[in-house]
Amino acid sequence: xxxxxxxxxxxxxxxxxxxxxxxxAQRPFECDALSAYQRLPLLTVLPDTIEQVQAxxxxxxxxxxxxxxxxxxxxxxxxxxxxxxxxxxSLAKFNRILEVDLDNHCARVEPGVRNLAISEAVADQGFYxxxxxxxxxxxxxxxxxxxxxxxxxxxxxxxxxHNILGLKVITPEGDLVTLGxxxxxxxxxxxxxxxxxxxxxxxxxxxxxxxLLPQPERKQVILVAYDEVEKAADAVAKIIAAGIIPxxxxxxxxxxxxxxxxxxxxxxxxxxxxxxLCEVDGQNxxxxxxxxxxxxxxxxxxxIAFATADSEAQRQQFWAGRKAAFPAIGxxxxxxxxxDGTIPRRYLPQVLKDISALSSQFGLVVANVFHAGDGNLHxxxxxxxNQPGELQKAEQLGGKILELCLSVGGTITGEHGVxxxxxxxxxxxxxxxxxxxFHAIKEALDPAGILxxxxxxxxLHRCAELGAMHIHHGQLPHPELERF
Amino acid sequence: MHDQSLExxxxxxxxxxxxxxxxxxxxxxxxxxxxASEYLTxxxxxxxxxxxxxxxxxxxxxxxxxxxxDIETVxxxxxxxxxxxxxxxxxxxxxxxxxxxxxxxxxxxxxGRVRDFVLGCTLINGKxxxxxxxxxxxxxxxxxxxSRLMVGAMxxxxxxxxxxxxxxxxxxVEQHLTQTxxxxxxLQTMRHLRSHNLPLSGLAYxxxxxxxxxxGTGSAVxxxxxxxxxxxxxxxxxxxxxxxxxxxxxxxxxxLWRISVPPASDVIQVDGDQLIDWAGGLRWVTTTQxxxxxxxxxxxxxxxxxxFRHAAAGQGRLPVLPESLLSLHKKxxxxxxxxxxxxxxQLYSEF
Numbered sequence: 001x002x003x004x005x006x007x008x009x010x011x012x013x014x015x016x017x018x019x020x021x022x023x024x025a026q027r028p029f030e031c032d033a034l035s036a037y038q039r040l041p042l043l044t045v046l047p048d049t050i051e052q053v054q055a056x057x058x059x060x061x062x063x064x065x066x067x068x069x070x071x072x073x074x075x076x077x078x079x080x081x082x083x084x085x086x087x088x089x090s091l092a093k094f095n096r097i098l099e100v101d102l103d104n105h106c107a108r109v110e111p112g113v114r115n116l117a118i119s120e121a122v123a124d125q126g127f128y129x130x131x132x133x134x135x136x137x138x139x140x141x142x143x144x145x146x147x148x149x150x151x152x153x154x155x156x157x158x159x160x161x162h163n164i165l166g167l168k169v170i171t172p173e174g175d176l177v178t179l180g181x182x183x184x185x186x187x188x189x190x191x192x193x194x195x196x197x198x199x200x201x202x203x204x205x206x207x208x209x210x211x212l213l214p215q216p217e218r219k220q221v222i223l224v225a226y227d228e229v230e231k232a233a234d235a236v237a238k239i240i241a242a243g244i245i246p247x248x249x250x251x252x253x254x255x256x257x258x259x260x261x262x263x264x265x266x267x268x269x270x271x272x273x274x275x276x277l278c279e280v281d282g283q284n285x286x287x288x289x290x291x292x293x294x295x296x297x298x299x300x301x302x303x304i305a306f307a308t309a310d311s312e313a314q315r316q317q318f319w320a321g322r323k324a325a326f327p328a329i330g331x332x333x334x335x336x337x338x339x340d341g342t343i344p345r346r347y348l349p350q351v352l353k354d355i356s357a358l359s360s361q362f363g364l365v366v367a368n369v370f371h372a373g374d375g376n377l378h379x380x381x382x383x384x385x386n387q388p389g390e391l392q393k394a395e396q397l398g399g400k401i402l403e404l405c406l407s408v409g410g411t412i413t414g415e416h417g418v419x420x421x422x423x424x425x426x427x428x429x430x431x432x433x434x435x436x437x438f439h440a441i442k443e444a445l446d447p448a449g450i451l452x453x454x455x456x457x458x459x460l461h462r463c464a465e466l467g468a469m470h471i472h473h474g475q476l477p478h479p480e481l482e483r484f
Numbered sequence: 485m486h487d488q489s490l491e492x493x494x495x496x497x498x499x500x501x502x503x504x505x506x507x508x509x510x511x512x513x514x515x516x517x518x519x520a521s522e523y524l525t526x527x528x529x530x531x532x533x534x535x536x537x538x539x540x541x542x543x544x545x546x547x548x549x550x551x552x553x554d555i556e557t558v559x560x561x562x563x564x565x566x567x568x569x570x571x572x573x574x575x576x577x578x579x580x581x582x583x584x585x586x587x588x589x590x591x592x593x594x595x596g597r598v599r600d601f602v603l604g605c606t607l608i609n610g611k612x613x614x615x616x617x618x619x620x621x622x623x624x625x626x627x628x629x630x631s632r633l634m635v636g637a638m639x640x641x642x643x644x645x646x647x648x649x650x651x652x653x654x655x656x657v658e659q660h661l662t663q664t665x666x667x668x669x670x671l672q673t674m675r676h677l678r679s680h681n682l683p684l685s686g687l688a689y690x691x692x693x694x695x696x697x698x699x700g701t702g703s704a705v706x707x708x709x710x711x712x713x714x715x716x717x718x719x720x721x722x723x724x725x726x727x728x729x730x731x732x733x734x735x736x737x738x739x740l741w742r743i744s745v746p747p748a749s750d751v752i753q754v755d756g757d758q759l760i761d762w763a764g765g766l767r768w769v770t771t772t773q774x775x776x777x778x779x780x781x782x783x784x785x786x787x788x789x790x791x792f793r794h795a796a797a798g799q800g801r802l803p804v805l806p807e808s809l810l811s812l813h814k815k816x817x818x819x820x821x822x823x824x825x826x827x828x829x830q831l832y833s834e835f
Contacts, residue, residue: 103675103748126679148625159623161632162600175808182746183787184592184765187803188831189641189813190599193632197625214681241540243563243653283683286704342621344541374622375541414623422626429626433613437820438627444819445812457627 001063003042006087009063010045013055018093020044029088032073032080033135036337036391037420041068041082048093050168050176050206057204058174060087060450067450069200071112071143074135076338077419079147079199079455086453091142094206097121104182105212106165111142111205115149118210127212130157133415134323142205148197150415152248152322155373156281157213159415161196166209169195172202172446181209194441199417200452202445216281219247220291221315224298225272225305229253232274233348235301236372239278240345242297244290248279249373253352255332256325256367256380263328266321267314269305276372277322279315325369326380333365333382337394340422341405342414345375354404355379362397364390376414377405403428418456426456427463435460487547488531489606489614489645495526496643496825497612505825508639510549511576514585516793518638518830526643528580534558535646536620543603543620544651548580548644555579559651567595567652571727580644586636589727590686590697593678593747593763599635601650607634607642610821620648633816638831641820655685655699657706660722661714662693667751667758670694674764675748682708686723687763690733695722726761733759738770739794741778745787754781768792779803802832810834 001009003021010019020026021043031038047053060067066086073080082088094110097118101107102125109118115136118129132151133139139149144160145167157163166180179192186192195203226232232251239246252260254273261268268275280290291308298306309315321328330336343351352368359366365382379401383394402412402425412418412425426435438457442449499506505523509515512529531549539562546555552572559565569589570582583605588597604618617630631648634641665673670689677687677696683704686697696714698705709716725731734740738756745752747764756771771778775791782789788803805813810832817824817835824835 101746101748102679104746105678148629150623154623158596158600159625161629162596171808171812175811177808177812178806179809181786183744184747184762185586185588185597185636185744187788187790188805188809189637189816190586190632190635191809191812191816193599193629193635194816197629202628214679216681237540240542240653243656245652282681282700283704283707285707286683286701289701289703342623344538344543344620346538346541371623376621376623409619410621411619411624411626413626414621415625417625418627426626431615433609433611434615434617434627437609437613437615437617437630440819441628441630441816444815 001065006043006065009059010043010056013059014045014047014052018046018048020046026088029070029073029082029090032070032075032078034076034078034419034421036385037078037081039082039084041088042085044088044090046090046093050170053089053170053204053206054174054176056087056089057170057172061173061448064448065450066453068452069146069204071140071146072114072138074139075143075147075417075419076340077413077417077421079417079419079452081420083453089204091140094142098207101182102127102212106182106209107212108207108209109141110207111145112140115139115141115144122212126215128215129210130163130213131160134326141208141210145196145205145208146198146200147417148415150371150376152250152371154371155249156245156247161193163211164192164196164208165211167192167195167205168207169203169205172448172451197417199419199456201442201456202451204451218284218287219279219281219315220287221277221279221309221318222291222294223268223305223307223318224276224278224303225269226274226302227272227304229274229352230349231301232276233372235276235298236348237345238297238301239294240373242293244280244293246278246373247281248277249371250277250322251275251370251372252322252325253368255365256329256369259328259332259367260321260325263331264320264324266317268321272304277318322369329367329380329382334384334386337381337383337398339377339379339381339398339401340413340416341402341410342374342376343405343408343410345372347408348372348375351377351404351408355401358397358400358404362393364394364397374414375410399425420455423456423458423462424466426458427466432460435463486533492526492528492531492643492645493608493612493614496608499524499825500612500823503823505828507830508643508827510578510581511551511574513572513574513577514581514587517585521829523828528643529576529578531645539564541620542622542651543648545620545646545648546579547646548578550579551575552577552579552582560654563654564651565654566649568592568598568601569727570598571729573728579647579649583635583644583647584637584639590688590723590761593687593765594685595652599632602631602635602647603650604648605631605634605644606646607644609642610823610825614645618648622650639827640817640831640835642826657700657702658685659698659705659709660717660720661696661698661709661712662717663696663714664692665689665694667691670760671751671764678747678763688726689760690731691757691759697723733757733768736770738772740792741769741771741789742792743767743769743778743782743787743789745782745785749785749787752781752785754778805832
């Protein structure tokens with residue numbers, strides 16, 4: 001089917017206004033927030049009913065046309081990068097909150113509803129939706145599900161997978177399937193968990209039932225500063241070992257602290273090598289008790305500063321610096337590249353030292369911001385894409401950092417997804433049998449291979465070709481494969 | 485307490501070569517959940533041992549045959565718990581069986597269920613390969629979430645070898661209160677309490693008493709207990725009895741149904757006795773009413789009923805799936821176990 005025939009076929013399904021085919025009209029869809037990768041789709045569609053989505057999926061299935069679904073495009077791994085031979089489907093028109101059921105602590109929403117809009121819709125009634133990725137103002141719940149998005153409150157409240165109760169999904173063959181609902185469990189396989197974080201490869205989400213939580217009575221945040229990164233890392237381990245699960249436990253290194261302070265003046269001590277932001281929430285009495293406990297606990301860790309937010313405004317201000325860390329660091333350099341490895345927390349000091357060594361070796365500055373509570377690192381590599389070779393160098397350094405995370409038993413991505421960005425590192429994280437298992441799942445659900453092809457799970461050939469370049473300890477990864 | 489992965493793998497390979505199906509078995513404490521099977525038994529119960537545990541990481545990795553009580557003992561020494569309160573219908577309950585059956589205890593509405601805490605697993609797939617998914621970190625989105633897919637799959641997708649679980653600190657203080665209420669009042673109270681951020685870890689109703697379990701810091705628990713009122717039950721083992729079905733409610737001879745409903749649902753109109761758990765979301769019912777009626781009733785409430793224990797037939801039954809979902813199940817099953825050798829009929833009769 002050529003482009004003309006495809007447009008004609010789509011006209012049977014969608015009103016003309018919902019089909020975009022010119023380069024100009026499609027330009028806004030050529031990339032997501034990983035803008036180093038850009039590509040125009042053949043066509044873009046903006047369906048506004050489930051039946052239209054289903055019909056487009058069926059068409060793609062029968063004609064073997066690649067189909068990439070997209071929310072707000074705030075993803076950081078290129079998961080929504082279009083296929084130039086395929087259709088890009090924006091779910092932006094699915095932007096309604098369908099039902100709020102406070103008695104059962106849930107809401108049914110369409111995939112194009114923004115993350116923050118859910119909390120805003122139920123705030124007056126004392127509820128909220130817990131996952132809060134830093135893009136929550138713009139990102140949509142459908143994208144959150146596809147990427148299993150996290151945020152700064154994961155340690156206590158979990159990822160997207162822990163905060164959704166149900167999904168309506170269009171399978172790659174065009175069937176509408178309902179998974180879960182308002183109950184605390186559902187029979188059979190946990191297909192909902194399989195769909196969550198599958199990066200648009202296994203289905204198109206057309207409705208999400210999210211879990212709503214009652215707002216905590218009180219939140220309090222402390223800011224603790226250290227003259228050595230190791231001391232901050234030790235403090236994190238001490239807090240957890242003492243049986244405290246903070247709502248958020250974040251760490252920033254010197255460069256990130258200074259950048260944030262220059263950018264929005266949150267009141268961070270700029271002489272510190274590292275700061276921790278530790279938020280405790282819950283009942284009033286509980287919060288007071290925990291803050292006292294934290295003060296006693298952290299005294300022996302020799303902080304150079306310890307501050308409790310003395311008002312809600314100051315609490316917000318402490319967080320503002322952390323939340324603005326990426327754009328703040330962005331001001332220091334024409335471009336930055338954000339990594340997302342996760343490691344067992346005890347390796348934090350070692351990994352930070354190694355990252356710093358790699359940074360010197362590559363001659364690129366790395367700032368560190370991370371969700372210390374759950375070991376999720378966000379090293380930001382500063383570079384200038386206009387300098388020939390710098391992007392490649394930044395990507396190489398990024399790859400090294402991810403391999404470092406793997407070498408201590410971590411993972412290449414904690415919350416941003418694999419997309420196109422980390423697909424090569426998937427070859428390092430998984431064996432041939434494991435990748436084959438992923439492919440078997442994909443083939444079972446999407447026999448025509450139409451949904452988001454080329455993302456998330458690398459082909460074995462790709463790994464083999466890469467393997468020829470990266471030989472570890474004299475041994476080729478995936479040695480059973482032919483090389484060509 | 486040694487690693488039997490390779491022996492188990494060899495048995496799977498042999499079964500594949502002989503085209504013989506296997507029934508995977510841990511401690512057998514939940515054998516009543518599935519139909520009796522005539523296939524060869526693959527016993528995982530000696531594949532025991534905690535492999536990795538760093539309390540400050542909040543992660544424990546153990547072999548599938550490790551008994552829950554052994555895990556709980558080790559966790560208790562570090563002041564930590566399995567945050568989903570898995571039932572132990574006997575001392576032999578294993579971690580593998582817990583994950584395979586996906587059953588969680590009274591704490592479920594407040595902290596989460598088994599699958600919420602599974603971080604990674606190693607398994608033998610239907611090709612006889614040992615494969616590993618997820619890991620030992622709390623945030624991990626590399627590849628499909630195969631580990632969570634294993635929860636509740638009843639061993640039909642592979643033989644679990646090792647499982648990494650997120651654990652949590654034990655609550656500093658716990659208190660058990662009761663209030664005498666009618667079923668309707670009990671459900672209303674549950675609904676009211678759930679809509680506030682309170683240090684709760686259990687809300688159940690036994691037909692006469694609403695049981696409240698408060699867990700948290702000392703000050704939070706006392707402040708909440710003062711606010712809520714009720715009779716304080718010291719040294720009560722109600723919650724363990726509820727979790728393990730040792731409570732007198734579970735000693736009746738009529739078939740036991742497990743009905744999962746949206747928690748704010750009204751009292752279920754069914755003959756027989758009811759015990760309400762999960763803050764209203766789980767209704768245990770003993771009734772001699774026809775299975776079709778109970779299933780229909782649950783469906784009318786947007787819930788689902790499972791025949792959990794049936795003395796006469798000696799087997800439970802899962803709710804029927806809609807055709808589109810059943811078809812997805814078959815595809816997923818085939819992708820892990822193309823020859824269909826793992827636990828045929830143990831989850832659904834169709835595969």
